[in-house]
Amino acid sequence: MYGSGLIKGMGVTFKHFVESYVEDLRYVFKGGRYNDKYIAVRQGPKAKGIFTVQYPEEKLPVPENFRYIPFLVFDTQKNEDKCTSCGICAKVCPPQCIWIVRTNDPKTNRPVPQPADFHIDATICMSCGLCAEFCPFDAIKMDHDYELSSFERFNTLVFGKERLTKPDTYHAAIHPADWARELQEQEEAAKKEAEKAAAAAAKKAAAAAKPAEAPKPPSAKPAEAAKPAEVAQPEANPAEPPPAQPAS
Amino acid sequence: MAAKAAAAPVAELTGPLATLKEKFGDAIKPGDYEGVVIANDKLIEVATTIRDELGYDYLTNLTGVDYIAQNEMEVVYHVLNTRAGGAPLVFKARTPRDNAAVPSLITVWPGADFQEREVWDLMGIKFEGHPNLKRILMWEGFNGHPLRKDWKEAYYEQDTKPFDSRWPGGHHRRAEDRVAYADNVTYPEDFDPAAYTATADAAVYENFKNAYVDEHGQFLPKEAIEGGNGNGNGKFHEHLETDELVVNLGPQHPSTHGVFRMVVTLDGEKITHLEPVMGYLHRNHEKIGERNTYIQNMPFTDRLDYLSSMSNNFGYALAVEKLMKVTPPERAEYIRIIMAELTRICNHVWAIGFLLNDLGAFFTPALYAIEERELILDLFEAASGSRMMCNYFRFGGVARDLPAGWLEKCRDLVFNRLPKKIDELDYFLSENEIIRARCEGAGVLTGDEAVKYSVAGPVLRASGVAYDVRRAEPYSIYDRFEFDVAVRNHGDVYDRYLIRLDEIRQSIRILQQALKQIPETGEIQAGKKQYSARVPAGQAYGRVEGPKGELGFYVVSDGTANPYRYHIRAPSFINLTALGPMSVNQKIADAVIILGSIDIVLGETDR
Numbered sequence: 086m087y088g089s090g091l092i093k094g095m096g097v098t099f100k101h102f103v104e105s106y107v108e109d110l111r112y113v114f115k116g117g118r119y120n121d122k123y124i125a126v127r128q129g130p131k132a133k134g135i136f137t138v139q140y141p142e143e144k145l146p147v148p149e150n151f152r153y154i155p156f157l158v159f160d161t162q163k164n165e166d167k168c169t170s171c172g173i174c175a176k177v178c179p180p181q182c183i184w185i186v187r188t189n190d191p192k193t194n195r196p197v198p199q200p201a202d203f204h205i206d207a208t209i210c211m212s213c214g215l216c217a218e219f220c221p222f223d224a225i226k227m228d229h230d231y232e233l234s235s236f237e238r239f240n241t242l243v244f245g246k247e248r249l250t251k252p253d254t255y256h257a258a259i260h261p262a263d264w265a266r267e268l269q270e271q272e273e274a275a276k277k278e279a280e281k282a283a284a285a286a287a288k289k290a291a292a293a294a295k296p297a298e299a300p301k302p303p304s305a306k307p308a309e310a311a312k313p314a315e316v317a318q319p320e321a322n323p324a325e326p327p328p329a330q331p332a333s
Numbered sequence: 334m335a336a337k338a339a340a341a342p343v344a345e346l347t348g349p350l351a352t353l354k355e356k357f358g359d360a361i362k363p364g365d366y367e368g369v370v371i372a373n374d375k376l377i378e379v380a381t382t383i384r385d386e387l388g389y390d391y392l393t394n395l396t397g398v399d400y401i402a403q404n405e406m407e408v409v410y411h412v413l414n415t416r417a418g419g420a421p422l423v424f425k426a427r428t429p430r431d432n433a434a435v436p437s438l439i440t441v442w443p444g445a446d447f448q449e450r451e452v453w454d455l456m457g458i459k460f461e462g463h464p465n466l467k468r469i470l471m472w473e474g475f476n477g478h479p480l481r482k483d484w485k486e487a488y489y490e491q492d493t494k495p496f497d498s499r500w501p502g503g504h505h506r507r508a509e510d511r512v513a514y515a516d517n518v519t520y521p522e523d524f525d526p527a528a529y530t531a532t533a534d535a536a537v538y539e540n541f542k543n544a545y546v547d548e549h550g551q552f553l554p555k556e557a558i559e560g561g562n563g564n565g566n567g568k569f570h571e572h573l574e575t576d577e578l579v580v581n582l583g584p585q586h587p588s589t590h591g592v593f594r595m596v597v598t599l600d601g602e603k604i605t606h607l608e609p610v611m612g613y614l615h616r617n618h619e620k621i622g623e624r625n626t627y628i629q630n631m632p633f634t635d636r637l638d639y640l641s642s643m644s645n646n647f648g649y650a651l652a653v654e655k656l657m658k659v660t661p662p663e664r665a666e667y668i669r670i671i672m673a674e675l676t677r678i679c680n681h682v683w684a685i686g687f688l689l690n691d692l693g694a695f696f697t698p699a700l701y702a703i704e705e706r707e708l709i710l711d712l713f714e715a716a717s718g719s720r721m722m723c724n725y726f727r728f729g730g731v732a733r734d735l736p737a738g739w740l741e742k743c744r745d746l747v748f749n750r751l752p753k754k755i756d757e758l759d760y761f762l763s764e765n766e767i768i769r770a771r772c773e774g775a776g777v778l779t780g781d782e783a784v785k786y787s788v789a790g791p792v793l794r795a796s797g798v799a800y801d802v803r804r805a806e807p808y809s810i811y812d813r814f815e816f817d818v819a820v821r822n823h824g825d826v827y828d829r830y831l832i833r834l835d836e837i838r839q840s841i842r843i844l845q846q847a848l849k850q851i852p853e854t855g856e857i858q859a860g861k862k863q864y865s866a867r868v869p870a871g872q873a874y875g876r877v878e879g880p881k882g883e884l885g886f887y888v889v890s891d892g893t894a895n896p897y898r899y900h901i902r903a904p905s906f907i908n909l910t911a912l913g914p915m916s917v918n919q920k921i922a923d924a925v926i927i928l929g930s931i932d933i934v935l936g937e938t939d940r
Contacts, residue, residue: 087766088766089764090763090764090765090766090768090769091765091766091767093760093761093764093765094760094761094762094764094765097701097757097760097761098697098761101701128707128708128711129708130708130742130745130746130749130750131750132704132708136704136707147714148714148715148718148736149736150714150715150716150717150718150733150736151714151718151719152718152719172500172501173864175495175499175500176495176499176500176864176865177495177626177628177629177864177865178495178499178629179494179625179629179630179631179632179633181494181495181496181499183499183500184498184499184500184502184503184504184505185499185500185503186503186504187501187503202503204504204505206505206507211632211722212719212722213631213632213722213724214718214719214724214732215628215629215631215632215724215864218732218733218862219862219864227718239507243505262736262737
């Protein structure tokens with residue numbers, strides 16, 4: 086029959102139309118479906134009915150791997166920047182939006198492994214995440230905060246070190262799996278270091294026929310090795326996110 | 334510019350290339366790394382032999398390389414045999430850099446039309462005998478040919494990234510502060526920007542007045558038509574002002590899916606001639622790519638066809654992996670296939686949804702269709718960190734492993750939801766009388782024409798040519814999966830709609846197999862991931878069956894950290910070669926759906 090295809094199609098539209106009300110009704114006694122609790126259902130593989138999200142009243146949860154403009158991680162344990170200004174991020178950055186100002190020690194005039202300043206031009210950054218991916222010190226990470234609009238585009242969107250630095254507690258909160266990996270790696274490194282030191286000490290002790298010279302270097306080494314182990318301490322509570330919750 | 338390796342290894346002549354050598358003797362010389370170099374005076378003759386006797390009926394890729402150290406330009410051709418499949422045959426032509434010129438192959442493969450214009454535009458190689466050799470991506474007032482190695486952009490800083498000003502330099506400066514806005518443009522000597530508007534448009538319209546066109550509206554060289562005027566094959570538009578009307582569709586027009594312009598001559602409502610005008614979104618992706626290091630190009634490929642970034646990543650990774658001679662580990666291969674096929678579904682539901690928009694069914698079908706896309710993008714975001722600009726593939730693997738629970742979510746979607754929803758979409762639209770009345774018989778492209786114009790992907794297969802790179806030259810692990818190459822035979826808009834549904838179903842089939850076979854754990858990266866990939870000198874053409882057609886990356890490495898030449902065979906761009914011929918004798922309203930059925934993305938068309 087001519088027109089049957091049209092009617093079939095309209096049937097599908099009608100089904101969608103009815104479903105949007107039926108789905109709303111199903112959640113009436115659960116407090117409605119338009120809240121954070123049911124957003125995963127509304128946008129999940131079993132989604133039915135109204136599919137849209139009312140941004141900015143509602144926001145889609147972002148997955149851990151989500152990446153936006155990078156931030157610098159501040160090590161709250163050691164109270165220092167993790168960045169050593171090695172420049173790998175600046176070298177790998179595709180749009181070349183990272184500028185690192187290095188410092189020299191005023192006394193020795195040798196480079197200090199801490200950046201004096203660190204610029205990211207957010208108007209150029211393409212949020213590709215290569216800097217975070219290739220940073221050997223886990224010092225630069227991709228942020229989850231994607232609301233950066235401003236009324237002025239030249240100065241406000243060129244981020245300096247102050248604007249970029251965020252504590253590692255924030256990093257741990259938004260990237261729990263990545264943080265767990267970091268802790269595990271630190272632990273392993275500490276273990277290796279300790280073993281190495283122990284082996285070296287044993288070797289020294291065995292080799293040293295004269296006890297007078299031996300004690301000094303071995304006693305220094307285990308002390309060094311103990312440091313990373315201290316850093317690894319917060320591993321007891323990696324799952325428990327620190328209070329600094331990202332806006333989500 | 335880095336010195337090129339003194340002696341590039343010379344290709345050995347085997348198979349069809351050896352046959353050519355036998356037949357043409359001195360006119361054929363082995364090329365560097367691969368292919369043969371053909372003497373310019375014999376080029377058309379040899380090309381005709383390649384097409385007619387060796388069976389390579391399809392010109393897939395045509396580009397140029399500027400070897401500035403040798404003071405030479407090289408034009409590289411990749412041709413395919415659509416019946417037998419297999420790897421492309423490579424041949425080249427060389428010309429000195431000054432007054433660079435090679436014979437045009439448009440008479441042998443009409444698909445060379447836009448690609449030769451592009452090479453002329455960007456590299457300044459003249460194609461003698463091309464009937465309409467003018468700039469295609471740049472405008473007439475552009476000074477120079479930007480892909481030449483000695484051409485420098487307005488904000489030029491250094492030949493290659495990383496720039497020293499970033500590290501160790503360090504202090505932030507905006508490029509605009511170094512070159513003031515007003516000083517960043519130069520013009521050719523004989524060009525007057527004040528007089529521009531009139532001359533540029535006149536140039537397009539002048540073409541219509543003077544062009545010799547065949548029955549499909551395709552430009553022909555003057556010599557192709559005996560006597561010049563009306564011998565049955567050609568038509569000479571002499572009196573444009575009498576009864577034909579020129580209409581510009583675009584560049585600001587919703588039907589063009591972006592900034593794209595169709596200049597149409599109308600006889601009443603009937604299209605007598607259509608010429609696509611493009612380049613409004615041009616940013617010279619290839620020049621940027623040659624400044625970048627290898628890994629830096631990966632996120633830039635996302636921005637080509639921004640609806641299917643995973644496929645773009647795939648093609649580029651394959652090309653560079655060919656040079657590096659690495660293969661990704663098992664699990665990474667499966668992840669790649671899963672991502673590529675999900676991308677195809679994304680792209681096709683989008684194409685179907687927006688074809689309906691073009692037909693006037695404003696946004697209801699489109700929104701139903703892109704619900705599924707939304708769910709797939711959620712998966713992309715969870716794995717790669719971004720919904721559209723995925724930047725997920727690396728040379729020899731993928732960027733990071735799938736997060737916990739990803740595969741379960743993906744399986745749920747692929748096994749339980751997508752098949753049902755695609756059936757619903759089919760039921761919703763395919764039988765609709767209005768769609769059928771509008772689409773059936775509109776914009777017909779026969780199989781022969783499709784091959785002739787180098788059309789690729791769903792458009793080619795809807796014309797009855799069962800050519801799919803996944804089957805013709807299986808890459809990655811596509812040889813392990815059972816799937817059919819979807820083919821439809823009418824070559825009209827309706828078949829191009831149906832074939833996308835077919836392809837989604839085949840993609841789901843591949844996905845279901847891949848999701849069953851994928852190893853639960855394992856390496857995802859071959860070797861150590863490096864921020865500066867070491868790529869040995871060489872030339873490679875990596876191609877994938879992207880959602881829009883064959884997506885190829887031609888990469889020339891000179892052994893340094895940056896690609897010496899980086900070219901993209903963009904299906905959106907080359908498929909437009911057939912837009913004019915398809916639209917002639919159609920109604921003006923149908924031009925919109927014909928363009929919609931080709932499914933272009935301007936990010937890729939204009940690059």
